[in-house]
Each structure stands twice: as C-alpha cells, then as structure tokens.
Amino acid sequence: MSLEVRGLVVARGQAPVVRGVSFSVPPGEVTALLGPNGAGKTTLLEALSGILPAQEGEVWLFGVRVERASRVARARAGLAHVEQGRAVFPSLTVEENLWVGARSGLEEAFGLFPELEKRRRVPAGQLSGGEQQMLVLARALLGRPRVLLLDEMSLGLAPLVVRRLMETVERLAQAGLAVLLVEQFAHLALGIARQALVMSQGRLVYSGPAQALLREPGLLQEAYLGRLEVGA
Ligand SMILES: Nc1ncnc2c1ncn2[C@@H]1O[C@H](COP(=O)(O)OP(=O)(O)OP(=O)(O)O)[C@@H](O)[C@H]1O
Numbered sequence: 001m002s003l004e005v006r007g008l009v010v011a012r013g014q015a016p017v018v019r020g021v022s023f024s025v026p027p028g029e030v031t032a033l034l035g036p037n038g039a040g041k042t043t044l045l046e047a048l049s050g051i052l053p054a055q056e057g058e059v060w061l062f063g064v065r066v067e068r069a070s071r072v073a074r075a076r077a078g079l080a081h082v083e084q085g086r087a088v089f090p091s092l093t094v095e096e097n098l099w100v101g102a103r104s105g106l107e108e109a110f111g112l113f114p115e116l117e118k119r120r121r122v123p124a125g126q127l128s129g130g131e132q133q134m135l136v137l138a139r140a141l142l143g144r145p146r147v148l149l150l151d152e153m154s155l156g157l158a159p160l161v162v163r164r165l166m167e168t169v170e171r172l173a174q175a176g177l178a179v180l181l182v183e184q185f186a187h188l189a190l191g192i193a194r195q196a197l198v199m200s201q202g203r204l205v206y207s208g209p210a211q212a213l214l215r216e217p218g219l220l221q222e223a224y225l226g227r228l229e230v231g232a
Pocket of ligand 1 (some may be wrong): 011012017036037038039040041043044093
C-alpha cells in the first residue's frame with residue numbers, strides 16, 4: 001500500500017472532527033473520498049500531509065510511520081497535497097510559478113497541460129480558474145510525488161473543465177500514482193475511481209468499490225446521510 005491510515009483522530013480546537021478513520025490507498029488507482037460539507041474530508045487530508053497534528057492513530061507512507069513527521073519530511077517521502085483554494089502567485093508568470101516548485105520538469109508539466117505551455121509567459125492571475133487549477137496541479141507534480149492528495153479541485157469550475165482535470169488525474173493514476181481525491185462532483189470522481197470512501201460526521205460510513213455507488217445512487221445517498229455501515 002502507498003498510504004495507510006489506522007484509527008486516525010484529528011481535532012479542530014477541542015472538538016474531534018475526524019473520529020477514528022482507517023483505510024488504505026493503493027498505487028495505480030484513484031480512491032474517491034466523498035461526503036457532505038463539514039464531514040471532515042479537508043481536515044483528514046490536512047492531517048495526512050502534516051498541516052494538522054493527529055491526536056491518535058497511525059499514518060503509514062510506503063511502510064514507514066509518518067504521523068509525527070513534518071510536512072517537509074512527508075513531501076520528501078513522496079506525498080503531495082493540492083489544497084483547496086487554487087493558490088497561485090498571481091503576478092508571477094506560469095513559468096515562474098512552476099520554477100517556485102522546482103527548477104526541472106517544466107517540459108513534463110507542459111506535456112501534461114499543453115494549455116499552460118501556450119500561456120507560459122502570462123501572469124498566473126490572468127489565467128482562467130481551470131488553467132489556474134492545472135497550474136497548481138502541475139506544480140505539485142514537479143516534485144514527482146508517489147501519493148497525491150487532491151482537495152476539491154473543481155470548486156467554481158465548469159463541468160467541462162472538471163472533466164478535463166479528472167481525465168488527467170486518471171492518467172496520473174494509470175502511470176502509477178496513488179491518488180486520494182476529494183470531490184464535490186461525486187459522479188465524476190466515482191467514474192475514475194476504483195475504491196470509494198464516504199465520510200459523514202467524521203467517520204467513514206462507506207468503504208468499497210466506486211462502481212457500487214455509481215450503480216446504486218440510493219446507496220450513495222444513504223452513505224451521505226450516515227446510514228450505512230463501513231463495508232456495506
Ligand atoms: N479552521 C477551522 N477551525 C475550526 N473548525 C473548523 C475549521 N475548519 C473546519 N472546521 C470544522 O471542522 C469540521 C470539518 O470540516 P472540514 O472542512 O474538514 O470538512 P469537509 O468535509 O472538508 O467539508 P467541506 O466540503 O465543506 O470542505 C466542520 O464542522 C467545520 O466546521
């Protein structure tokens with residue numbers, strides 16, 4: 001397994017927001033992490049990448065325990081986290097934004113996103129929302145991660161643009177990456193995922209094949225409402 005999580009508890013202030021979550025993310029596929037607003041998905045990703053501390057539980061990256069390791073150490077171990085919010089440096093050009101990430105790998109990034117190559121000397125603030133998201137993703141990939149955490153890339157983007165991003169995510173997984181994808185467009189996420197996890201009120205209420213949720217929309221609805229047991 002690329003990433004393994006056991007009994008993870010994470011708090012915001014005094015209140016536990018992630019309450020004993022266990023799952024694993026294998027290489028070479030997308031695992032979708034779904035759930036209603038406030039379920040704890042962002043908090044979970046932040047604890048995985050070391051932005052927030054874990055109160056209890058274990059996080060394993062390629063067989064090494066990292067729940068007390070720094071953010072930088074986890075990044076060095078192969079973890080990349082694309083946070084919510086699409087933060088680019090607006091006054092820097094596309095190229096300069098990528099140089100902030102690394103000095104090499106630019107052509108690879110442009111291979112993945114030809115849209116960006118055409119606009120490499122344009123200030124990132126002038127890009128469309130979709131192009132900015134491609135830039136953020138390209139920057140995360142410059143470090144050649146082996147595990148990729150993606151938090152709601154689609155926020156505020158048109159469905160067509162989201163589809164384009166999902167296709168790229170699918171290709172990245174096919175090339176060997178382990179992807180944990182938090183996504184509001186549940187059907188698009190399930191369409192490229194093998195496994196799905198659904199969180200509700202800090203707990204995992206579904207953990208199983210993505211296809212099962214796609215085939216039975218009622219199941220997804222029940223999971224969102226927190227009426228399913230894990231593994232259902
Ligand atoms: N910075 C914060 N300080 C205190 N509480 C927070 C903070 N951010 C989130 N919370 C609370 O933690 C809980 C989980 O929020 P989180 O953002 O992790 O959920 P989410 O599933 O990612 O939802 P969303 O889709 O809205 O981002 C919510 O009850 C939220 O109100």
